[in-house]
Amino acid sequence: MSLTSAVNGLIHRHLAWLHRIATNRPGATLAVSLLLLLLSLASIATTRFESDVFQLFPARSGALKLLLDTLRWTGSANEAYFLIEGEPAILAAESERFAGRLRQLAIDGRPAFKRVTYRLYEEKDVVPFAAFVGRAVIMPQLFLSPEQVPAYLERLTPAGQRAALDGTVTALASQAGMGMAELMTADPLNLRDLVLPRLKKGGQALDLDPASPYFLSRDQQVLIMIAEPDRPVQDMAFARRLASAIDTARQGAKVRISCAGAHVSAAIDEATMKREILLCIGSSLLVVLALFFATYRRWLPTLLLPLIIAWGVALALGVAGAVLTSVHIIAFAFMALIIGLGTDYSIHLYDRFHMERSRGLDRDAALELACLDTGHGIFTAATTTALPFLCMVIADVRALSELGLLVGLGVIATMYATFLFLPPLLLFMERRSPAARYAPLPGFGLASVWRLAQRFPLPFRATAVIVVVVAAVSATGITFEGELKNLQPRNSEAFLTQEKIERHLAISPKQLLVAIDGTDRDSVLKQGGLVDSLVSGYLQDGRLTDYSSIGMLVNDADTQRRISEGLRSELAGRNPAAEVRQNLELAGFSLEPFGSFLTGMAGLASATEQPVAAGIDLLTASPLRGVVNRHLHRDEAGYHLISYLHYRGDEFPVDSFLNDLQRQVPGARATSIDLVSRQLAELVRRNFLWSALLGGVVVLFLLLAHFRDTQGVFFSLFPVLAGVAAMLGLMAAIGMGINFMNAMVLVTILGMGNDYGMHIAHRVGSARCGENMADSFVQAGRAVLLSALTTIAGFGSLAFTDYGALSSVGWATNFGIGATALFSLVALPAFFRRSGGVL
Amino acid sequence: MRLLAVFIMVTLPLAANAAPIPPLQALENLRQGFAEMRDFTAEITQEKQLAVMKRKLVSSGSVRFRKPDLFFMELKPPYASRMVLRDRAIELYFPKEKNRQQIALPAEEGLSRWLDLLAKPLTAVPEGVEAKADLTGETQTLTLSPRKTGQVRAITLTSGSDGRLRKLVIEERNGNRTAITFHRLKANVGLGEKDFRLE
Known part of the structure; x- marks a missing residue:
């Protein structure tokens, strides 16, 4: 017996066991699930969330370490900055008043600030x-x-x-x-x-x-006040109360007062980011549920979706919270993926069940086909998605390792939730309404696409190849965006204040x-x-x-x-x-x-x-x-x-200077924002390559195990590779660069995108045994289309957030998933023979 | 504190009193007189005897005030200077040297703090200050001495029965003594922002 057969056998037995306990012992299954949920919630309650962009990257050596060291040495890392703008005539007097109020602020009976400085000397x-x-x-x-x-x-x-x-x-x-x-x-x-x-x-x-x-700008437009909070930024409860106290202190001022600094970012930006992410997740969930209900017209499976997603997210976050000291807010934002991915498994399973019932199959047979046959596709899809993510745990870039762990665990958890919660619910629905009618599901024009692609395969394939080539050529012009500040929330107070400081008070750019x-x-x-x-x-x-x-x-x-x-x-x-x-x-x-x-x-x-x-x-x-x-x-x-x-910029030859420095003062170290960006870009590139390589090997093995031939692997990988080319080409065409955050989307697209081709190949492939290939394509294609839409609704909605890092991730996802779905649904049918196999 | 004392005393025209009065009452009279005032101007003569100088520095000039917290003082040559005080922020200009300076007063010496104090009736002599008042003929003299060991030892305020300030003397612990005599004090003349410009 080959390794792939052995793996397939194991998966079948595992799926059969899941099907058995889910349908025969739903009470025990529910009790264990609730226990796991409670444990996870307890873990989440003690998890600390971070929002500092620098915390995403390792700072053991190089420019980033020196930058963080100098922030610590000069005390800047723990300072709060207040920028006071207004009529020059009243600026000083109003600043004096505000400083007095800041000095009077108290938290837990202690002064909120150790010092407030805004004059050269007292x-x-x-x-x-x-x-x-x-x-x-x-x-x-x-x-x-x-x-x-x-x-x-x-x-x-x-x-x-x-x-x-x-x-x-x-x-x-x-x-x-x-x-x-x-x-x-x-x-x-x-x-x-x-x-x-x-x-x-x-x-x-x-x-x-x-x-x-005073610390007054040369243009006399702004006055800067520097204050040292009483406690470090890691004390989030203090940071939140400090932010609130600062708001109180600046009420009624005749000048505009904005603030920045680690505490403000930690408290105000964290709250803003959390609000945006939660709003995004909430709206995405609504869209996803609406799509599901509009297609299948069943209330109970629709209402089960949020429970499956919530259980999966809670379990993943709970486990991550237990093994990590803190979770970064950006990694947490990637959990929005679970909304889309978690829904995919329910869509595929329910779609197959519904279709088989509408064809006249009895309840148990339809459920068994959905759980074991389509279930096999779901299992392969989930593992080919989750394992590349989990491979990213080895990355020393925290952003990659945390999101890899969170999303990988989330995908697996929602897959199990689907297998464990949906079948008992379907049985419950059947028992409650035995006469319920399963109407044929909408085809979304997929039958026509199949017919056209089968009748004119060459034009379809040629068009697909041309599009890929054009996109690939365009993709060669993509740039790398290394400016860290562009990843911050663009309208956040801390970001805008920092920009004003640079504009009015910076000695040089x-x-x-x-x-x-x-x-x-x-x-x-x-x-x-x-x-x-x-x-x-x-x-x-x-x-x-x-x-x-x-x-x-x-x-x-x-x-x-x-x-x-x-x-x-x-x-x-x-x-x-x-x-x-x-x-x-x-x-x-x-x-x-x-x-x-x-x-x-x-x-x-x-x-x-x-x-x-x-x-x-x-x-x-x-x-x-x-x-x-x-x-x-x-x-x-x-x-x-x-x-x-x-x-100012390019007139200073940084590399040449660094060479001179190394030659003349060998022990000297140097840092700058540009050098940090360069170091991080290299780190991300190295981590990404290793993760992609490891994840790629795992995906290839799982696809080979699933299909046992290279055709299935081709069907799975062609749409996603073409989709990635299209994504990069489109990004280059609209002037959008790759940055530290959206580079990760490449990994996620590779993991998620192969599911689309894989599901279609799995269903169309199994139709060779007598089933109508067009019907199989329509069934799988419908599920794929809904999956893509739910993923875009779930993750692509990040495109509209204020946080530059998340926004770029959202747009990249929209381009990647959209293109992959298009290649799966429009181009892939042209590669199937009527009699099965590749043309 | 010293600079503030100059300002505070200049801004408080005395109400006339017929008999010797307790310091608190003298202070309250000053406060009431000030309450009816939106702004004022006056001409001054300043005599400074500094510990570091053998001779007296005598200057003439003018002062202006507008509520809530704007004060202007100009000294004419040979020691020409102009000053604008907004609460705790002082701007100074020396025309001969064409030199402009800004000075920040300590928090407790800001104008607004003292004006807030004068906004309601006084029920006690301000904390940390010892006060004495006497009446000689039509001239009332009020002396305020901070108890805290600061630079100012005493501020003596002399006024006439018409409630107009005549003289202010500031004595410092280092031996410096500044006497400012006021003439032609005019209240509520309608001063504008342009009257408080340095140049």
């Missing part, structure tokens, strides 16, 4: 800030940009000093003078104007108005991060200097728009030497301290408060190089510590130095 920072400025302005070799040295020296000339002191007196006489006394004593010549802008800019990831004490890690700070800083040297070339010839690193904020030894030499040479023969003392007296100042400044002036002409680390320590101890925190992080693994490269 009043409590005035004294330490003045102290830092007092040190920084008399250490130009450490903190002064080389380009500012001439201006610094100009300020030290007698005329420069007098002009600066005039300005200081005017400021002291103004209403701001009271709060600025410390600062003016620390720096009476206003040298901070030459030192602070570089430090201020280096501490900001955003392009802010330098004249404003693109950013690349370089990180250097090590346990020795000096060594890390030294390597950072090498990165600075490399980047300076790109910066000078305009291939980069901006660059920020520790080395650009605290001068290295060489730069310090040059500045010190410049100071020594220009101040030779002069006594800056005496000159300042004289001018201070002339302006009417007492000299005592300016002791530190005058001492610093006295040392200027003999300024020597300082360790870079000394400058970093000085900054770290000041209110400008954020400048350091943005560039240098320390954790248990050591130091991580981050440099930020800003560029």
